[in-house]
Amino acid sequence: xxxxxxxxxxxxxxxxxxxxxxxxxxxxxxxxxxxxxxxxxxxxxxxxxxxxxxxxxxxxxxxxxxxxxxxxxxxxxxxxxx
Numbered sequence: 838x839x840x841x842x843x844x845x846x847x848x849x850x851x852x853x854x855x856x857x858x859x860x861x862x863x864x865x866x867x868x869x870x871x872x873x874x875x876x877x878x879x880x881x882x883x884x885x886x887x888x889x890x891x892x893x894x895x896x897x898x899x900x901x902x903x904x905x906x907x908x909x910x911x912x913x914x915x916x917x918x919x
Contacts, residue, residue: 839852839854839855840852851867851879855879859879859881860881861881864883865881865882865883866881866882866883867879867880867881867882868880868881868882
């Protein structure tokens with residue numbers, strides 16, 4: 838069992854073996870999920886580009902050109918100003 842010590846400021850250093858096994862890097866977000874009495878699960882929240890690549894793709898979705906995307910963004914930004 839790997840352990841860590843809670844500081845007086847409520848901070849915790851995650852041991853290197855745990856960081857490595859969870860592929861955690863500086864700036865990653867972590868969720869603490871309380872599962873029962875005096876028990877919690879540590880879960881990485883951030884994902885790498887490789888993990889989320891293609892998640893928004895839908896075979897039925899029509900393709901948009903860069904010009905169409907720029908126009909849609911410009912229209913949306915104009916509507917937010919009013």
